[in-house]
Amino acid sequence: MNKPAMPPATASAATALRAEDVRGALRLSHEALGGLIDLVEAMHAGIADRVLGRASAADPEAGPRRTRGLTGLVYRGVRGISGGVGSATELVLGSLARQLLPASSAAAPNARREALLAALNGVLGDHLADSGNPLAIPMRFRRQGQVLPLQAEALRERLAAQASTxxxxxxxxxxxxxxxQWQAAGHEDHGQVxxxxxxxxxxxxxxxxxLGIARNGRxxxxxxxxxxxxxPQxxxxxxxxxxxxxxxxxxxxxxxxxxxxxxxxASLSWPQRLDDLVCLGSPHLGAPLERAGHGLERLLAALPYAAPLARLGQIRSAGITDLRLGHITEAASDAQGRRHWDRVPLPGNTRCYAVAASLGPAPSSLKSRLLGDGLVPVASALxxxxxxxxxxxxxxERQAVVYRTGHLExxxxxxxxDLLRGWLR
Structure with a gap:
């Protein structure tokens, strides 16, 4: 599988670290420890129930299973101690980090830090946002890594030197x-060209x-x-x-x-003026790798002693889960959280383009039929x-397949x- 392109770092690893990174990482590690304790207790409870003849089907809606009696008291004690130590550690080290490290507004963007943070948000971003973790990425517009202000006068000033059009x-x-990461090593950003x-x-x-695709869309x-x-104009x-x-x-x-x-x-009028939508390798009909992960999660949940491990399969974000079938609306989930197909037609007043990639050399090749670009099948991208x-x-005339090309390529x-040049001229 291709790895995301990582531009050269603009600063050393030490200077890339920021105060909120330390606080966010500490909070995440404490939450992970709490989750591990819950997992161990759930497996302990499952084994004990079967040995004592109390076996019952796991209810995924009921939360983690708990042990009883003295054993339950021990687990509650361990959970309480870990929570107290975690809070104290976050308070002390977080305060120290604020004094010694720059805040995000004072630090220049660092490509390695940005890449790691983006990967973390992709996997756990909904949890980071919902728990108020400072590692959660807020939605912003940027140029060359710098946040653009959205106040008209400030935006004009920022773009004045860059000759906005x-x-x-x-x-x-x-x-x-x-x-x-739009700028791969040795290649210009398509936008720059x-x-x-x-x-x-x-x-x-x-x-x-x-975050869920519909949440980001909103x-x-x-x-x-x-x-x-x-x-500005x-x-x-x-x-x-x-x-x-x-x-x-x-x-x-x-x-x-x-x-x-x-x-x-009628407050959101921008789609009326949207001329073109171009999708490069977008899984409109879903991505098979996410569907495989969902299948493994269901298999583990059906096995008596392995059922608690199914929770590990759930450690993937809402964004990843939405890729299973290419969900783009919140209506794609029912009251029980079960997903179903949602077909949203392309906007009628906009020119819409789709580009698919294939690792194979031609449409008839085995690689093209089975692998697509390594992540998204050709049919899904089109x-x-x-x-x-x-x-x-x-x-x-508004779709194309490029061969011998991976998803990130x-x-x-x-x-x-060349396709973009022709379509967007």
């Missing part, structure tokens, strides 16, 4: 990645890819409205370019804005389903860049 290109990264050759002003979205819909209203062209999950987040944002309009709320009702209607592929 009426052509706005917003680039959305994929799962476990960040905006800096389109800026130089076609007059676009590229702006990168930086977001927590572990946030993006609001942020894009603010960005468009604060843009009237927009002549608006383009969204999403890689992998980024394409799904873009579609979700469009859908959310359309829902709001249907409810009589929105093609054997049931026409589930397919997405990308026009034939879409970010540096000259062939992809």
């Amino acid at each position: 009426p052509r706005l290109l917003v680039l959305l990264h994929g799962l476990c990645m960040n905006d800096l 389109l800026a130089r050759e076609l007059g676009y002003t590229p702006v990168h979205l930086h977001y927590n890819s572990g 946030l993006l819909a609001e942020r894009l409205q603010t960005l468009c209203e604060a843009w 009237p927009l002549e062209r608006l383009v969204l370019l999403g890689h992998s999950m980024g394409g799904l987040v873009a579609r979700s944002a469009i859908h959310h804005a359309a829902q709001r309009r249907g409810e009589g709320d 929105g093609r389903h054997r049931d026409p009702a589930r397919s997405l209607d990308f026009a034939p 879409l970010l540096s592929s000259p062939e992809v860049l």
